[in-house]
Amino acid sequence: MHATLPRLKNTDFPPVRRARLETLQVNLGYRCNQSCLHCHVNAGPSRKEQMSRATADEVLDYLRGGRVRNLDLTGGAPELNEQFRYLVEGARALGLHVIDRCNLTILNEPGQEDLAAFLAHHRVEVIASMPCYLPGNVDGQRGKGVYAGSIAALRKLNALGYGQAASGLVLNLVYNPAGPVLPPPQAQLEADYRRELGRLGIVFNQLFTLSNMPIERFGSTLISRRQFDDYLQLLKRAHLAANVEQVMCRHLLSVDWQGYVYDCDFNQMLGLPVPLNDRDRVHLRELRQVELEGRPVTVADHCYGCTAGQGSSCGGALTPPD
Numbered sequence: 133m134h135a136t137l138p139r140l141k142n143t144d145f146p147p148v149r150r151a152r153l154e155t156l157q158v159n160l161g162y163r164c165n166q167s168c169l170h171c172h173v174n175a176g177p178s179r180k181e182q183m184s185r186a187t188a189d190e191v192l193d194y195l196r197g198g199r200v201r202n203l204d205l206t207g208g209a210p211e212l213n214e215q216f217r218y219l220v221e222g223a224r225a226l227g228l229h230v231i232d233r234c235n236l237t238i239l240n241e242p243g244q245e246d247l248a249a250f251l252a253h254h255r256v257e258v259i260a261s262m263p264c265y266l267p268g269n270v271d272g273q274r275g276k277g278v279y280a281g282s283i284a285a286l287r288k289l290n291a292l293g294y295g296q297a298a299s300g301l302v303l304n305l306v307y308n309p310a311g312p313v314l315p316p317p318q319a320q321l322e323a324d325y326r327r328e329l330g331r332l333g334i335v336f337n338q339l340f341t342l343s344n345m346p347i348e349r350f351g352s353t354l355i356s357r358r359q360f361d362d363y364l365q366l367l368k369r370a371h372l373a374a375n376v377e378q379v380m381c382r383h384l385l386s387v388d389w390q391g392y393v394y395d396c397d398f399n400q401m402l403g404l405p406v407p408l409n410d411r412d413r414v415h416l417r418e419l420r421q422v423e424l425e426g427r428p429v430t431v432a433d434h435c436y437g438c439t440a441g442q443g444s445s446c447g448g449a450l451t452p453p454d
Contacts (some may be wrong), residue, residue: 137402139360140433146376147215148429150395154383157397157446158183158191158203159320160213161389165241179208183389188215190391192222194416204384204446206233206397211247213261224254231257239288244392252292256370257302259340260286260444263310265328269311286334295335314370314441315341318406318449336428340448341365343437348401351434364433368427370440371438381429382447391416395429397446398437 195203203223210232223230232251238245239248251258255424262282264270270279286303293299305325322339329336344350346363354360384395385406392413394400407430408414408422426454443450 133349134352134355136347136355136360136434137404137432139355139364140346140402143431143433145431145433146373148376148379148381148431148435150424150427150429153199153385153424155202155204155380155385155446156191156195156200156386156387157206157384158210158219159206159389159397159400160208160210160216160219163212164208164235165212165238166393181389182213183215183391185215185218187389187391188219188222190253191219191227191387192415194420195223195226195228197420199254200228200232200385202229204231204233205218209235209238211238211244217250220250220254220256227258229257230254231259233448234258234260236260236285237263237278239285240275240281248288248292251289252294252301255301257304258289258294258369259304259306260289261308262286262305262325263308267324268379269310273308278327283332283334286329286336286408290333290335295337298434303336303339304448305336306340306342308342308344312359312366314345314366315343315444317341317451338448340446341444342448343444345398345434345437347398347434364436367436367440368433371436372439372441372443373441375439375450378443378445380447381436381438384446385419385424387416398434399430402432402434404432 161182163182172380205216219258220230229319238244252345263273268278270282271277289295289303292302294301307315307321318339318341321341325339346354346360351360354363384396386397386400388400393406394404395406405412406414407428438444
């Protein structure tokens with residue numbers, strides 16, 4: 133795999149400083165039941181990195197400090213980690229809102245037959261990867277049979293009340309482009325998803341559009357195809373200064389499977405730590421008494437992926453339509 137950080141580190145991206153921390157995003161490990169072409173984590177079935185119970189306890193200790201309102205669980209497929217349900221139950225007992233970044237097909241895996249019901253019982257928000265409403269596009273990006281598995285999983289979630297207006301169980305979908313292009317306007321694409329998935333009886337709350345980051349598996353593929361520089365220039369040309377104030381790293385802290393902290397999941401994958409006392413890595417336990425608001429965010433050229441066009445974040449587009 134080609135290294136992308138050397139191509140990104142020398143940057144002219146504008147400085148970013150943290151605002152009030154709202155979300156702790158915890159990556160439970162890089163093991164996944166899929167190997168998607170756009171994956172910025174390079175996750176897959178052969179990855180071994182998995183969070184331990186000791187580290188999960190340190191996450192809960194941090195949450196008990198009352199610094200955040202949201203626990204955002206990601207991976208890989210976070211549900212494959214033994215600590216996933218432990219963290220969900222612990223965070224909900226503390227009154228936090230919990231988000232599961234779900235690839236959908238995990239709901240169909242052996243041993244996960246009760247996962248959908250578990251999520252509904254604890255009123256976990258599901259943010260589900262669904263890169264297109266067309267079978268060929270989904271299977272081409274994520275693997276043969278993924279579209280059918282995703283539809284089956286969405287039906288399970290809908291049957292429990294997810295996506296239904298009166299239930300309070302939130303189901304949001306995520307779109308990624310198939311290649312080195314920017315996502316189309318979020319509102320327009322959401323209407324297309326509602327129409328096409330509605331024909332299958334599928335309902336959901338919102339669609340989030342995310343830009344593909346030129347790092348890890350996707351970035352390496354771009355280098356192999358000699359498209360990396362062109363894609364980076366596309367992101368830079370589409371940069372919108374107004375999006376800088378809304379980027380997710382201002383309100384989010386990313387934690388890896390060992391408990392080390394980063395400004396975002398992308399910086400985690402690049403090994404760019406939170407800038408604190410010139411340390412190479414900072415552990416979550418070291419931040420219990422640290423006020424992050426006002427501190428600088430570590431930036432590099434991949435940050436243009438969050439500010440290009442309508443913008444991109446864990447919550448979808450940043451700029452509302454005109």
